[in-house]
Amino acid sequence: MFHIGDIEIKNKVVLAPMAGVCNSAFRLTVKEFGAGLVCAEMVSDKAILFKNAKTMNMLYIDEREKPLSLQIFGGEKETLVEAAKFVDKHTTADIIDINMGCPVPKITKCDAGAKWLLDPNKIYDMVSAVASEVDKPVTVKMRIGWDDEHIFAVDNARAVEAAGGKAIALHGRTRVQMYEGTANWDIIKEVKQSVGIPVMGNGDVQTPQDAKRMLDETGVDGVMIGRAALGNPWMIYRTVQYLEHGKLIDEPSVRDKMDVCKLHLDRLIALKGENVAVREMRKHAAWYLKGTRGNATVRNSVNDCNTRNDMVSLLDEFVLEIEAKQQSNAQAG
């Protein structure tokens, strides 16, 4: 357990913010698998102030997901502060997170995301401006630096703390690395030792054992898990169990996986309507199917699904096919 401001986080396992993925449908599902904290996908400060319907829907929170961290991004103080004030007053998010790690050029060219990493003074200025205007705890998610020549992780983290930030999530890659190479856990450790506020370590936690290793090696307060949870909320459950009880739980059966995939689909339909949800769910279904034996054909076919019925029938047929194979193998054996 740890605290972010006055918000209690019941365990050390945190779902990372992921654009196009971490909406309420996925977050609630991951929460039910035991995550201590779930993070929402990033939302643009300007889009919040513009208040278009799509952006307002992105701010939807189901009370069962809480505690929840809602991430905003922007490159200008005025709009970021105003957006934070809106989130503070008009949502039930528990934490306001500022994105200072996004490496995508579309974002960094607006001085947002990872662009912040080049200037600890600017970070101090921005975080203090936001923190002084809102009641909810403010946190920052950052990368270790811009490139190998500009790794200001310790200075940046100290700036966040001095400005009143209540926690830091640190992805152990530079902006230039994007998602390549390996995450540098040594710098995560250095940052943890340099600040008094909680640090969540992030990057390359693919198994429950990785999570334990990150905690042991860096001393961070929490592990933030991103890609390993895609189509795989069991990763969160298995990690919590491993950290708390030292037990490595078996991987789920194909039927269990597809049941949760269908639950996720129905939640996404409730959130976005069938048309949009089924299209968005194609990538998730492929992730849920990943790692199951004999999935090549069905993984292709999900891309042609246009309705709930199409997708559910396809997944159900796949389960029956796999179970029949397992049964005949067992009989033959």
Ligand SMILES: Cc1cc2nc3c(=O)[nH]c(=O)nc-3n(C[C@H](O)[C@H](O)[C@H](O)COP(=O)(O)O)c2cc1C
């Ligand atoms: C599809 C996708 C979307 C992402 N969107 C965001 C985002 O909105 N905000 C953010 O701070 N990081 C975002 N990230 C970065 C992740 O939060 C995380 O830092 C990164 O994936 C490394 O962690 P991992 O190795 O556990 O995946 C995204 C990553 C992925 C794969």
